[in-house]
Amino acid sequence: MKSPILPLAFILLLPAMLFAASDGAWIQRVPDSERAITNSLVKQPKSAFAGKQLFDENCAKCHGSDAMGLRNRPSLRSDRIRHAKDGEIFWMLRNGNPYKGMPPWTSLSEQQRWLVIAYIRSLPPAPGVK
Numbered sequence: 001m002k003s004p005i006l007p008l009a010f011i012l013l014l015p016a017m018l019f020a021a022s023d024g025a026w027i028q029r030v031p032d033s034e035r036a037i038t039n040s041l042v043k044q045p046k047s048a049f050a051g052k053q054l055f056d057e058n059c060a061k062c063h064g065s066d067a068m069g070l071r072n073r074p075s076l077r078s079d080r081i082r083h084a085k086d087g088e089i090f091w092m093l094r095n096g097n098p099y100k101g102m103p104p105w106t107s108l109s110e111q112q113r114w115l116v117i118a119y120i121r122s123l124p125p126a127p128g129v130k
Contacts, residue, residue, distance in 0.1 A: 027084060030091045037087035041114045042121050051119025054112055058105065067123055073100075077126040089117050 069075040096104035
């Protein structure tokens with residue numbers, strides 16, 4: 001006879017695990033070596049423009065054309081994202097967040113992902129954010 005303790009423990013811990021994944025805990029999973037990577041395209045004037053086109057095609061359906069977030073998807077103009085390091089955002093784009101429905105964007109090349117980050121970096125803070 002199998003013990004019911006293990007399935008019961010999983011059921012009780014699942015909400016906590018999902019909450020942790022949805023509250024920005026993803027940033028803690030980024031390896032230090034990847035966190036330290038910087039985006040060399042940020043300072044190139046045409047990068048944000050090219051990134052906007054990629055954002056509109058791939059990201060706007062969930063994060064909104066203004067990047068303020070749609071239907072429980074996070075704003076990319078929030079303090080959390082504005083203070084995240086380039087490498088952390090790049091890691092999220094590559095790996096996604098299955099707990100929140102974000103796919104890994106490996107269909108975009110590394111350069112395309114950096115362009116999206118350059119666009120996100122060009123956005124003003126969300127209204128009310130200092």
